[in-house]
Amino acid sequence: MRSAAAIALVLAALLPLPWLVHSDFWINLAIMALYYGFLGQAWNLLGGYGGQFSFGHAAFFGTGAYSSAVLQISLGVNPWLSLALAGAAGALTGALIGALSFRYGLRGSYFALVTLAFAEVFRILANSVGFTGAGVGLLIPLKESAANFQFPSKAGFYLVILALNGLGLLSAWWIENSRFGARLLAVRENEEAAQALGVDAFRTKLAAITLSGALTALGGTFYAQYFLYIDPAIAYGPGVSVEALLVPIIGGLGTLFGPLLGSAALQLVNQLAEMAMGDAPGLNLVLYGAILVLMIMFMPNGLFGLARLSSRRLVGRTA
Amino acid sequence: MLALEGVSRSFGGLLAVAEVSFTLAQGSIVALVGPNGAGKTTLFNLITGFLVPDRGRILFEGRDITGMPPERIAALGLVRTFQIVQPFARLTVRENIAVGAHLGLASRREALAFADEIAERVGIARQLDQPAGTLTVAARKRLELARALATAPRLLLLDEVMAGLNPRELDEIAAVIRGIRAGGITLLLIEHVMRAVMSLSERVLVLNDGALIAEGRPAEIAADPRVITAYLGAGAAERMLKERARA
Amino acid sequence: MIELDILLPAILNGIMTGAVYALVALGLTLIYGVLHIINFAHGSLLMLALYGVYFLYTLLGIDPYLAFPIAVPAMFALGYGLQRYVIGRTSHGKDENILLVTLGLSLIIENLALYLWSADTRTISTPYGFATVDLGVAVIAVPRLVAFLGALLVTALLWLVIHRTDLGKAIRALAQERQGARLVGINVEHVFAMSFGIGVASLGAAACLLLPSYYANPGIGRSFVLIAFTIVVLGGMGSFAGALLGGLIIGVTESLGGLFLGESLGQLGIFLIFIAILLFRPTGLFGVPRMGRP
Numbered sequence A: 001m002r003s004a005a006a007i008a009l010v011l012a013a014l015l016p017l018p019w020l021v022h023s024d025f026w027i028n029l030a031i032m033a034l035y036y037g038f039l040g041q042a043w044n045l046l047g048g049y050g051g052q053f054s055f056g057h058a059a060f061f062g063t064g065a066y067s068s069a070v071l072q073i074s075l076g077v078n079p080w081l082s083l084a085l086a087g088a089a090g091a092l093t094g095a096l097i098g099a100l101s102f103r104y105g106l107r108g109s110y111f112a113l114v115t116l117a118f119a120e121v122f123r124i125l126a127n128s129v130g131f132t133g134a135g136v137g138l139l140i141p142l143k144e145s146a147a148n149f150q151f152p153s154k155a156g157f158y159l160v161i162l163a164l165n166g167l168g169l170l171s172a173w174w175i176e177n178s179r180f181g182a183r184l185l186a187v188r189e190n191e192e193a194a195q196a197l198g199v200d201a202f203r204t205k206l207a208a209i210t211l212s213g214a215l216t217a218l219g220g221t222f223y224a225q226y227f228l229y230i231d232p233a234i235a236y237g238p239g240v241s242v243e244a245l246l247v248p249i250i251g252g253l254g255t256l257f258g259p260l261l262g263s264a265a266l267q268l269v270n271q272l273a274e275m276a277m278g279d280a281p282g283l284n285l286v287l288y289g290a291i292l293v294l295m296i297m298f299m300p301n302g303l304f305g306l307a308r309l310s311s312r313r314l315v316g317r318t319a
Numbered sequence B: 001m002l003a004l005e006g007v008s009r010s011f012g013g014l015l016a017v018a019e020v021s022f023t024l025a026q027g028s029i030v031a032l033v034g035p036n037g038a039g040k041t042t043l044f045n046l047i048t049g050f051l052v053p054d055r056g057r058i059l060f061e062g063r064d065i066t067g068m069p070p071e072r073i074a075a076l077g078l079v080r081t082f083q084i085v086q087p088f089a090r091l092t093v094r095e096n097i098a099v100g101a102h103l104g105l106a107s108r109r110e111a112l113a114f115a116d117e118i119a120e121r122v123g124i125a126r127q128l129d130q131p132a133g134t135l136t137v138a139a140r141k142r143l144e145l146a147r148a149l150a151t152a153p154r155l156l157l158l159d160e161v162m163a164g165l166n167p168r169e170l171d172e173i174a175a176v177i178r179g180i181r182a183g184g185i186t187l188l189l190i191e192h193v194m195r196a197v198m199s200l201s202e203r204v205l206v207l208n209d210g211a212l213i214a215e216g217r218p219a220e221i222a223a224d225p226r227v228i229t230a231y232l233g234a235g236a237a238e239r240m241l242k243e244r245a246r247a
Numbered sequence C: 001m002i003e004l005d006i007l008l009p010a011i012l013n014g015i016m017t018g019a020v021y022a023l024v025a026l027g028l029t030l031i032y033g034v035l036h037i038i039n040f041a042h043g044s045l046l047m048l049a050l051y052g053v054y055f056l057y058t059l060l061g062i063d064p065y066l067a068f069p070i071a072v073p074a075m076f077a078l079g080y081g082l083q084r085y086v087i088g089r090t091s092h093g094k095d096e097n098i099l100l101v102t103l104g105l106s107l108i109i110e111n112l113a114l115y116l117w118s119a120d121t122r123t124i125s126t127p128y129g130f131a132t133v134d135l136g137v138a139v140i141a142v143p144r145l146v147a148f149l150g151a152l153l154v155t156a157l158l159w160l161v162i163h164r165t166d167l168g169k170a171i172r173a174l175a176q177e178r179q180g181a182r183l184v185g186i187n188v189e190h191v192f193a194m195s196f197g198i199g200v201a202s203l204g205a206a207a208c209l210l211l212p213s214y215y216a217n218p219g220i221g222r223s224f225v226l227i228a229f230t231i232v233v234l235g236g237m238g239s240f241a242g243a244l245l246g247g248l249i250i251g252v253t254e255s256l257g258g259l260f261l262g263e264s265l266g267q268l269g270i271f272l273i274f275i276a277i278l279l280f281r282p283t284g285l286f287g288v289p290r291m292g293r294p
Helices: A002-014 A024-049 A058-075 A079-103 A108-128 A154-176 A179-189 A191-196 A201-227 A232-236 A238-251 A258-277 A283-298 A302-306 A308-315 B040-047 B070-075 B093-101 B108-122 B137-150 B167-182 B194-200 B218-223 B225-232 B234-246 C004-035 C042-060 C068-090 C095-117 C142-164 C166-176 C178-183 C188-213 C220-235 C240-261 C263-280
Strands: B002-011 B014-024 B029-033 B055-060 B078-080 B155-159 B186-190 B203-208 B211-216 C132-134 C139-141
Touching: A002 A154, A024 A154, A024 A179, A024 A201, A024 A238, A024 A258, A058 A079, A058 A108, A058 A201, A058 A232, A058 A238, A079 A108, A079 A201, A079 C263, A108 A232, A108 A238, A108 C095, A108 C220, A108 C263, A154 A179, A154 A201, A179 A191, A179 A201, A179 B093, A179 B108, A191 A201, A191 B070, A232 A238, A238 A258, A238 A283, A238 A302, A238 C095, A258 A283, A258 A302, A283 C068, A283 C095, B002 B040, B014 B040, B014 B055, B014 B211, B029 B040, B029 B194, B040 B078, B040 B155, B040 B186, B070 B078, B093 B108, B093 B137, B108 B137, B108 B167, B137 B155, B137 B167, B167 B186, B167 B194, B186 B194, B194 B218, B203 B218, B203 B225, B211 B218, B211 B225, B218 B225, B225 B234, C004 C042, C004 C139, C004 C142, C004 C166, C004 C188, C004 C220, C004 C240, C042 C068, C042 C095, C042 C188, C042 C220, C068 C095, C068 C188, C095 C220, C132 C142, C139 C142, C142 C166, C142 C188, C142 C240, C166 C178, C166 C188, C178 C188, C220 C240, C220 C263, C240 C263
Parallel strands: B029 B186, B029 B203, B078 B155, B155 B186
Antiparallel strands: B002 B014, B002 B055, B203 B211, C132 C139
């Protein structure tokens, strides 16, 4: 179980960071890297392992963010409980979108389009409906305490996002070492051939999108708690959808550590860009777009994918 | 074990399979032959749930499986291979076979171990760690076979598993197939390679233009004028029969 | 019961807008029909064209309706170059890759526009900008009427190119049978790039027609992209008639939707239609049914 050991090692190595590094800037950077890495891990479950490219993961993200925010603000539910409920909401959304899309056999570009459309529908609804604060958005009242999922020091948030990463890594590990995962990969490679071997492609894909939706929703909740403000553009906008897919593509689709690696690389690029060109609006997305194009052009298997064959020997067989 | 009753299927105006009926006894090994475009693969698709018949019924071990989705039929023990091989390209040979093994085995470790065994039986053990996409055509055909075998089927439908193989590979595959049959699995093969058809099968079904035009033992079929006509045309058939009568 | 004199103008306006939507969608359907590419960058390319026409007017005083000879060839060249040297080089044969590349391109174009020209909405005021024409049943703004007629004209021209020229024949051949086309000596990469170029050139035309009655800002690409996709999917991927009819239907839907539900929810209606078509009738009204799915 070499990959399980690798996961434990990575998590253990990252754990003490807040106590080793004292600069708020670097801790925040680490949190952001882990946060995007987590979103990427969630997307990777469906996109990398499942081969179904969603362009609308914001639908799950925003649902998570809004669910937990509304539960806290309007119903006074404890934020940690809201986190769990938000995850459930994400799962439900995933199941819904997945059931519709996969039931009607949408794949490839059509699937990407429909997820994009769903995300937009959610955005428009959030923008028009009262209880989400409409266009103005929602502010989560400041009340710092660990029990309230608002930590006075960044260390608390760091540990939470690290734990979420652990969850993401575990999910990916499970896919690489279970019957469900084997079936998911088979569906990704060749859906008909998989069916001929007894794999229920619909159920398999549905499970993948449900899991992916649940995790993405948790990411949305984390965002809401960390920044304490969300609005339809942030929660359901294309930015999140793009970030979620960019990170695994850079790092390596369908790999355990690809999303994390991709996120770290992206943060690095971001910082360098900011140093070189200042904090201009839109510039970092230009960069993302350029990186996306260049990655697909020259490294479609991502950073990790390149090392994949040798990493197989490092990590051992996926057994 | 398998019974088809008046199965028909059209595409637009073309009747691809016309009122096909036959039965398959358990433990037998039967070949399905016919000229290109006769409807053999379409028939496989109908039997295994990839296509739904317009008319007729298909019964497997007494159960009506007409219109069932492919994965359910496979789960019942009726498994097929594809004429144009469909490997899970980015997965290793072992992982490919394991997908089939998982039909009956929930444990990852057991499935992978079983995959090793099957690979040994079929003769691709050397390539177990290779990505399926890098295999030669012959190896891919064996992988196709191995995957299906790993599901522990009771009825195996092989679609041109011998196409494109050289004589030595043919003999090897034939041996594997005999071994499969010896293990108690019923086999229905679509084949063009006549050597194989003649030596392997006990019974031959001949399809032409979607209809079953002859069935019987290999030697009978080879001499059947309707079959010869179907393959070579009426003129050639006449000539052949005249020559035989003279001999 | 809504008054006819509110309903009718709304429908007419919808038809006017719809024709321009159709022109935008036509480029998209051509690109899909020939290259089987779902061009996510289509909307941002339109946005680029709009800015181009805007600057031609504000910096060089060239009236949008007279900017055709500049805008159309410029957009054509851009489209040709993108397909030949970027998109065509990156696909490695996989659909998903093309999807991601066009997505990446749209990100680059949109945010470059944001960076260079800020998020301010740009409009122009032309001497005929507020002129209207009384059609008896309704009063229509002149720019919209011109846009409508212009769109029909350009559509007819496009049809002529595709169906009456040698290039068009090559394009249609390629759309039907890639390998075969290569075998008869058609330079596939070139014709692909020509098709993409024509698809993008139509955006140049659309921009000239749109700007007098519309506006430019970096974000409109996104709304156009989904509307264009809805039209193409509604009308059937690869179908000219479908794109035209679809455009009109969507134009009217948007207009009536805005009338009854207000602007933002009106847009919702379009996306719901989009999802519904994708799910229940992905071949659209005129599309050729394919055995598998893309």
